[in-house]
Amino acid sequence: MEFSSKLLENAVYEISQLPGIGKRTALRLALHLLKQPKDQTTALSSSLLKLREEIKFCTNCHNISDVALCEICANPKRDESLVCVVEDIRDVMAIENTGQYRGLYHVLGGRISPMEGVGPQNLTINSLVSKSKEGIIKELIFALSSTMEGDTTNFYIYKQIESLDVKTSTIARGIAVGDELEYADEVTLGRSILNRVPFENSLKL
Amino acid sequence: MEFSSKLLENAVYEISQLPGIGKRTALRLALHLLKQPKDQTTALSSSLLKLREEIKFCTNCHNISDVALCEICANPKRDESLVCVVEDIRDVMAIENTGQYRGLYHVLGGRISPMEGVGPQNLTINSLVSKSKEGIIKELIFALSSTMEGDTTNFYIYKQIESLDVKTSTIARGIAVGDELEYADEVTLGRSILNRVPFENSLKL
Numbered sequence: 001m002e003f004s005s006k007l008l009e010n011a012v013y014e015i016s017q018l019p020g021i022g023k024r025t026a027l028r029l030a031l032h033l034l035k036q037p038k039d040q041t042t043a044l045s046s047s048l049l050k051l052r053e054e055i056k057f058c059t060n061c062h063n064i065s066d067v068a069l070c071e072i073c074a075n076p077k078r079d080e081s082l083v084c085v086v087e088d089i090r091d092v093m094a095i096e097n098t099g100q101y102r103g104l105y106h107v108l109g110g111r112i113s114p115m116e117g118v119g120p121q122n123l124t125i126n127s128l129v130s131k132s133k134e135g136i137i138k139e140l141i142f143a144l145s146s147t148m149e150g151d152t153t154n155f156y157i158y159k160q161i162e163s164l165d166v167k168t169s170t171i172a173r174g175i176a177v178g179d180e181l182e183y184a185d186e187v188t189l190g191r192s193i194l195n196r197v198p199f200e201n202s203l204k205l
Numbered sequence: 206m207e208f209s210s211k212l213l214e215n216a217v218y219e220i221s222q223l224p225g226i227g228k229r230t231a232l233r234l235a236l237h238l239l240k241q242p243k244d245q246t247t248a249l250s251s252s253l254l255k256l257r258e259e260i261k262f263c264t265n266c267h268n269i270s271d272v273a274l275c276e277i278c279a280n281p282k283r284d285e286s287l288v289c290v291v292e293d294i295r296d297v298m299a300i301e302n303t304g305q306y307r308g309l310y311h312v313l314g315g316r317i318s319p320m321e322g323v324g325p326q327n328l329t330i331n332s333l334v335s336k337s338k339e340g341i342i343k344e345l346i347f348a349l350s351s352t353m354e355g356d357t358t359n360f361y362i363y364k365q366i367e368s369l370d371v372k373t374s375t376i377a378r379g380i381a382v383g384d385e386l387e388y389a390d391e392v393t394l395g396r397s398i399l400n401r402v403p404f405e406n407s408l409k410l
Binding site: 001002003004005006007008010011013014015017018019020025027028029030031032033034035038040041042043044045046047048049050051052053054055056058063064065066070071072088089090092093096097110 | 206207208209210211212213215216218219220222223224225230232233234235236237238239240243245246247248249250251252253254255256257258259260261263268269270271275276277293294295297298301302315
């Protein structure tokens with residue numbers, strides 16, 4: 001693309017560095033900002049800068065937080081002996097939305113992926129292991145995505161805390177509520193039969 | 206969505222003000238920026254601010270430009286008696302890419318759309334009309350989108366310059382080169398028959 005303005009070209013280049021945004025979309029967004037009041041662009045760029053520069057992470061669970069100890073970790077009503085291990089803040093938000101979980105979280109910040117250059121040292125695994133050694137945590141629930149990277153990460157952590165007196169579990173994989181059996185993939189359907197639960201359990205929900 | 210951080214919430218809100226970007230995508234983009242070096246966020250926000258604050262428009266054709274007279278208008282080799290009327294800079298870029306046009310442009314900045322609150326006074330129509338009265342322009346080529354708004358805008362401009370000694374034309378609508386007739390819509394196919402061109406013309410290309 002040939003631009004008539006260097007300013008526009010720069011802005012389009014920077015916007016197109018974002019994931020899933022190509023040059024065409026970037027141009028559309030830049031032209032949109034030009035048509036809006038200046039305030040909108042000022043608010044957008046200052047909020048991005050502020051986010052990047054002032055962001056803090058909870059010292060206990062490593063979730064994004066404006067204070068040293070996040071709301072969840074600071075809540076005395078939550079069960080600190082139960083810790084759910086997730087990849088990032090979006091997983092925390094998803095689980096919190098269910099209203100079914102009263103324990104704490106541990107945010108890894110990603111998963112082990114040699115392809116993307118992410119090793120165990122880039123994640124908060126050491127902090128999780130040392131927390132587990134303190135003896136407060138009774139159960140770790142692995143809620144990572146069921147990909148090869150997720151499984152690798154689960155296994156890596158498991159190996160490090162195997163000898164400790166900490167129970168480990170993973171979230172149940174199975175047919176989604178309301179889904180038809182005939183459209184389910186074989187692996188999921190197979191797992192849902194192997195990991196079947198007593199019928200009485202389903203009556204309690 | 207409930208956020209654990211006000212900074213993150215603000216950034217997500219501002220990003221989701223952009224067209225076609227919802228809250229989920231905005232969150233994904235914000236988390237992406239957090240994982241990248243600080244420089245990227247700084248470059249992005251400063252390029253947006255610079256674009257919005259320092260942007261200039263060519264005084265002649267109203268295209269985005271860093272100088273008072275854009276490259277195209279300043280080029281003595283271009284035919285100033287021929288002016289192509291377009292909606293925005295993307296159309297200029299598309300036509301320039303063809304390498305087939307040696308005249309100048311006039312960028313309207315949009316099209317008349319009462320639904321979106323865009324009237325003739327929001328566009329650069331007055332400037333086009335007064336340019337036409339100067340007697341330099343011999344032909345105006347309307348290259349607006351063939352929607353109701355585009356047609357309205359064409360007609361509005363046409364009515365204002367009707368009495369002047371300026372030829373008007375619109376770009377040809379027809380079957381795209383390489384397309385199959387059977388998949389074309391009726392309106393386009395109908396127009397392509399009504400506006401057929403002498404066979405010898407196609408030999409020259």
